[in-house]
Amino acid sequence: xxxxxxxxxxxxxxxxxxxxxxxxxxxxxxxxxxxxxxxxxxxxxxxxxxxxxxxxxxxxxxxxxxxxxxxxxxxxxxxxxxxxxxxxxxxxxxxxxxxxxxxxxxxxxxxxxxxxxxxxxxxxxxxxxxxxxxxxxxxxxxxxxxxxxxxxxxxxxxxxxxxxxxxxxxxxxxxxxxxxxxxxxxxxxxxxxxxxxxxxxxxxxxxxxxxxxxxxxxxxxxxxxxxxxxxxxxxxxxxxxxxxxxxxxxxxxxxxxxxxxxxxxxxxxxxxxxxxxxxxxxxxx
Amino acid sequence: xxxxxxxxxxxxxxxxxxxxxxxxxxxxxxxxxxxxxxxxxxxxxxxxxxxxxxxxxxxxxxxxxxxxxxxxxxxxxxxxxxxxxxxxxxxxxxxxxxxxxxxxxxxxxxxxxxxxxxxxxxxxxxxxxxxxxxxxxxxxxxxxxxxxxxxxxxxxxxxxxxxxxxxxxxxxxxxxxxxxxxxxxxxxxxxxxxxxxxxxxxxxxxxxxxxxxxxxxxxxxxxxxxxxxxxxxxxxxxxxxxxxxxxxxxxxxxxxxxxxxxx
Numbered sequence: 001x002x003x004x005x006x007x008x009x010x011x012x013x014x015x016x017x018x019x020x021x022x023x024x025x026x027x028x029x030x031x032x033x034x035x036x037x038x039x040x041x042x043x044x045x046x047x048x049x050x051x052x053x054x055x056x057x058x059x060x061x062x063x064x065x066x067x068x069x070x071x072x073x074x075x076x077x078x079x080x081x082x083x084x085x086x087x088x089x090x091x092x093x094x095x096x097x098x099x100x101x102x103x104x105x106x107x108x109x110x111x112x113x114x115x116x117x118x119x120x121x122x123x124x125x126x127x128x129x130x131x132x133x134x135x136x137x138x139x140x141x142x143x144x145x146x147x148x149x150x151x152x153x154x155x156x157x158x159x160x161x162x163x164x165x166x167x168x169x170x171x172x173x174x175x176x177x178x179x180x181x182x183x184x185x186x187x188x189x190x191x192x193x194x195x196x197x198x199x200x201x202x203x204x205x206x207x208x209x210x211x212x213x214x215x216x217x218x219x220x221x222x223x224x225x226x227x228x229x230x231x232x233x234x235x236x237x238x239x240x241x242x243x244x245x246x247x248x249x250x251x252x253x254x255x256x257x258x259x260x261x262x263x264x265x266x267x268x269x270x271x272x273x274x275x276x277x278x279x280x281x282x283x284x285x
Numbered sequence: 286x287x288x289x290x291x292x293x294x295x296x297x298x299x300x301x302x303x304x305x306x307x308x309x310x311x312x313x314x315x316x317x318x319x320x321x322x323x324x325x326x327x328x329x330x331x332x333x334x335x336x337x338x339x340x341x342x343x344x345x346x347x348x349x350x351x352x353x354x355x356x357x358x359x360x361x362x363x364x365x366x367x368x369x370x371x372x373x374x375x376x377x378x379x380x381x382x383x384x385x386x387x388x389x390x391x392x393x394x395x396x397x398x399x400x401x402x403x404x405x406x407x408x409x410x411x412x413x414x415x416x417x418x419x420x421x422x423x424x425x426x427x428x429x430x431x432x433x434x435x436x437x438x439x440x441x442x443x444x445x446x447x448x449x450x451x452x453x454x455x456x457x458x459x460x461x462x463x464x465x466x467x468x469x470x471x472x473x474x475x476x477x478x479x480x481x482x483x484x485x486x487x488x489x490x491x492x493x494x495x496x497x498x499x500x501x502x503x504x505x506x507x508x509x510x511x512x513x514x515x516x517x518x519x520x521x522x523x524x525x526x527x528x529x530x531x532x533x534x535x536x537x538x539x540x541x542x543x544x545x546x547x548x
Contacts, residue, residue, distance in 0.1 A: 029352025077411030079350035107370040107418040130447030243542040244349040285543040
């Protein structure tokens, strides 16, 4: 088994992420791969099916910049702040283009990822009962009967992204990857994907990993790019905190189409590296 | 007694409903403030679980997001999401859940998905998150929402989360294992479900509020209990603890982050 290619961020994205693919940039509040998302925007990818439990600011940006035609998700707000205005504009006014929704609950999304990671066609849960979610998303939410107890259960199709992108604290020189802290559904999203691409804060000689740590073995990783600060304005535990002030400020930036476009042009399209982006937003010490 | 805001009264009333030692699934915003206020006052052994996978967390400032580093660093354990939603929630290990929404109906069903139709919404709201399964599986559900005729409605635009469905024994018949809504805390007071019909009944009001005012701010003809309890205003300890917590939180959230890049 071979390990990953160590490449630049632009190379990692151009090598693996193509128009029309199903792509999951995971990380639940923590370790959100912002730098990778920005690079996908710079490369002007189109018609992506974007998968994330919580679209967060990164998918607000990708949707607003026209990268996506479909969103698979379970909670689309700016956590603790309010709306994702670009997501809302896409759903309410089809701007900049229509956005199809495949909508679930968090419990449903994790079951779908786990089924994908397990090589099963569907996952099962006790969920959605008494809600309108199944009626709104008929093709993706079904009821089945347990063959042993007769109990009614909900079946959801497995999620198998073409590419999952994660951000992690460390990789070693072989390409084994360590995630610490809130891991969300990263393990399941990684193993559900056909291709796994990882950005990391740093490469180390030896991972700082106790025996039961969440380490993705090198042979499951296609490419690794070293991107310090790659999760900013979300965070990487042990490296930097979540920039809650930025999440608060995003509300105003994203509310207005032209202000959003201007901000994205200045901060993302016209920067060529994540380090440049970080300096421009004043996030570098 | 110092003057206090209606948000503070709601937070204090919600906190009082949390018994010491309970295992509580915490949502962001007012529920998170209430749970931590309870933990810092009468319920030091409250077990707080945030859906980001932080179990037994004891944050010193309130998180802005459900997964701030503060929650992970002060947790007893940090576990993957499939484990939180299946091993903890679905298997019935959580006592109390805490939710809000954009709309609620008289049986405690909630909407956090859309205003208008699903396919062409007037307002697209964030969506379900953890809510449907929290409300499905916890032993008791607390709901916190500001009351107005626009949010307390005759008919939900979308049912994201099941309360007592159509009332009576509809919830049990649908196979929902948890106990359903125990109380709805509003900025007027508290509603609790009738034991038979499961319709929400105004049973307690805050100082300076009348039952008529609460009825006027409700989109359905709100039932009022025969005897309406007057809910005690915040004590000095409750108010001071909450304000200190909010002050620490404001300072923490305003702090910009600085990253050191390798040279």
